[in-house]
Amino acid sequence: MSLYCGIACRRKSFWYFRLLSTYVAKTRYLFELKEDDDACKKAQQTGAFYLFHSLAPLLQKSGHQYQAPRHSLLELERLLAKFGQDTQRIEDSVLIGCSDQHEAWFALDLGLTSSSSQNAALQKPEMETELKGSFTELTKALFQLNTKDASLLTMAQALLRWHDAHQFCSRSGQPTKKNMAGSKRVCPSNKIIYYPQMxxxxxxxxxxxxxxxxxxxxxxxxxxxxxxxxxxxxxxxxxxxxxxxxxxxxxxxxxxxxxxxxxxxxxxxxxxxxxxxxxxxxxxxxxxxxxxxxxxxxxxxxxxxxxxxxxxxxxxxxxxxxxxxxxxxxxxxxxxxxxxxxxxxxxxxx
Ligand SMILES: NC(=O)c1ccc[n+]([C@@H]2O[C@H](COP(=O)([O-])OP(=O)(O)OC[C@H]3O[C@@H](n4cnc5c(N)ncnc54)[C@H](O)[C@@H]3O)[C@@H](O)[C@H]2O)c1
Ligand SMILES: [Mg+2]
The missing domain is CATH 3.90.79.10 (Nucleoside Triphosphate Pyrophosphohydrolase)
Known part of the structure; x- marks a missing residue:
């Protein structure tokens, strides 16, 4: 999809949701992205990605605080291409929220073994140099993040960890498949649905x-x-x-x-x-x-x-x-x- 088309789609859905309060419109939009794989894939075109490596978020230090940079789909594709990786890996992303203007936010772990591509885990130091940041343990950085980033990143980490640990059906032993948003996993052989748990x-x-x-x-x-x-x-x-x-x-x-x-x-x-x-x-x-x-x-x-x-x-x-x-x-x-x-x-x- 072209960049123009992506923006047009986002505008269309923005006007569709305009009659609702900002909060209600956001929750309805996120609900749609969780239910509809195509809508979620479209949202990635204009969305932003938070990157992780082995569950550690990419952070940039600014004085005594940490900031979590976001990357567009285009930047992410360029990054994967530069490291000789398959863009299929983007399908491992999980939806973690959206802005008031319905820019969807995703989290992607570049260090965990990918379930949708055959690539080996990407090399951490090389990625850090390229991304001008460091993949930092969340337990160490949590208290130096603003409240919004802290809450978004802890949620993202929890969801990524859950997917990493639930790749197989506990009844059939077959690999489960995540939906595009990452709000569930399904066993293709018996259709059992697994939802992230707390x-x-x-x-x-x-x-x-x-x-x-x-x-x-x-x-x-x-x-x-x-x-x-x-x-x-x-x-x-x-x-x-x-x-x-x-x-x-x-x-x-x-x-x-x-x-x-x-x-x-x-x-x-x-x-x-x-x-x-x-x-x-x-x-x-x-x-x-x-x-x-x-x-x-x-x-x-x-x-x-x-x-x-x-x-x-x-x-x-x-x-x-x-x-x-x-x-x-x-x-x-x-x-x-x-x-x-x-x-x-x-x-x-x-
Ligand atoms: N955010 C906060 O302010 C805050 C404060 C205190 C504790 N906590 C969290 O609360 C959690 C529970 O506290 P606790 O350690 O005193 O619990 P606890 O008193 O129940 O003791 C832990 C033990 O419970 C058993 N257990 C039963 N169900 C479990 C499950 N689903 N997962 C893991 N262990 C289970 C295990 O044997 C474990 O060793 C901890 O993970 C801790 O990080 C958070
Ligand atoms: Mg206790």
């Missing part, structure tokens, strides 16, 4: 009315304490998962659950973090740490937690012996902040 995780800030309970796992960075977290078991409600996890990890019974917010968390695999406040039963505050799950847990006063929240860079606090809290981007931080700012989160049962 594991639900409850994260609970337990309070006794005046203090909150924070804990640490031995795998946490030194000095960091957080709220209690745990995967939901199959068949469990959120309420049951919260009660079980708190009982399992610190030996307490909670009631008065209050939902706070949720967050997609990509490390180490996709989780849907569901954050809640909960209070212990009156008079039951004696912690019994499950050492198979946690290294330590304790009650912290409002003042102690408020002081920890004010610390500028938690990663520099390890030497002073005091505890510190997860960074702003983590829902644990938001949950703890909410507890400090809203006394109603601590209300004990009557």
């Amino acid at each position: 594991a639900p995780v409850v994260i609970t800030l337990v309070s006794d009315g005046t203090r909150c309970l924070l804990a640490r796992q031995s795998s946490f960075p030194k000095g960091m304490y957080s709220a209690l977290a745990g995967f939901c078991d199959i068949g469990e409600s959120l309420e049951e998962a919260v009660r079980r996890e708190v009982a399992e990890e610190v030996g307490l019974e909670v009631e008065r659950l209050q939902y706070s917010a949720s967050q997609h968390w990509p490390f180490p695999n996709s989780s849907l973090m569901i954050a809640c406040h909960a209070t212990v039963k009156p008079g039951q505050t004696e912690i019994q740490v499950n050492l198979k799950e946690l290294e330590a847990a304790g009650w912290f006063s409002h003042d102690e937690v408020a002081t920890a929240l004010r610390k500028k860079s938690p990663y520099t606090q390890q030497q002073d012996g005091t505890f510190w809290l997860p960074p702003k981007l983590a829902i644990a931080h938001q949950l703890i902040k909410e507890w400090v700012e809203k006394p109603s989160c601590s209300t004990l049962p009557a």
Whole structure:
């Protein structure tokens, strides 16, 4: 398709969606691209691509911040041609969003073994030189990205990881085929459809009315304490998962659950973090740490937690012996902040 035709198509769909609010029009457009392979392929013509290598996004450093560059289809085709690669590889891209003007955004991993082309994984250093950036571990770069890029890249990484790990049907053993947008994979032999998955995780800030309970796992960075977290078991409600996890990890019974917010968390695999406040039963505050799950847990006063929240860079606090809290981007931080700012989160049962 010519560049002119691509722009004309985008304009047409833009006017078609114009009667809707910007947000509704975007969601309808993305829905169409997920459902219709041809529409999605067309959207690639005028779309933009975020590049990854072995799940590490291509980033460019600008002062203390990272930026994620985008490439047009034409630039991507030129790049692949320069490295002697088949443009068929572009079919491995996954749709990750679009702009208000319906420029579709895709993510493509140039390092993972391709399912739609026979090419070997492309060479990382040569690609980095060519692209004037570096493929950087997302865990290292996350806190130096703006919120929009951080959320887009974590979603893209989670989707790319899911496709990489689900290339075969678990019933027939045959290779599955992804749709153009990457919103599902289908087994051609038995038509079973596989959808990208996230594991639900409850994260609970337990309070006794005046203090909150924070804990640490031995795998946490030194000095960091957080709220209690745990995967939901199959068949469990959120309420049951919260009660079980708190009982399992610190030996307490909670009631008065209050939902706070949720967050997609990509490390180490996709989780849907569901954050809640909960209070212990009156008079039951004696912690019994499950050492198979946690290294330590304790009650912290409002003042102690408020002081920890004010610390500028938690990663520099390890030497002073005091505890510190997860960074702003983590829902644990938001949950703890909410507890400090809203006394109603601590209300004990009557
Ligand atoms: N974003 C945040 O603020 C934040 C804060 C805390 C924890 N987390 C995330 O929450 C997740 C769960 O926390 P946790 O480690 O305390 O959970 P947890 O207390 O349930 O303990 C983990 C154990 O649960 C078992 N498990 C059951 N279902 C599992 C599944 N679907 N995937 C993996 N393991 C499963 C495994 O044996 C694993 O070792 C972690 O991945 C962590 O990264 C995020
Ligand atoms: Mg846990």
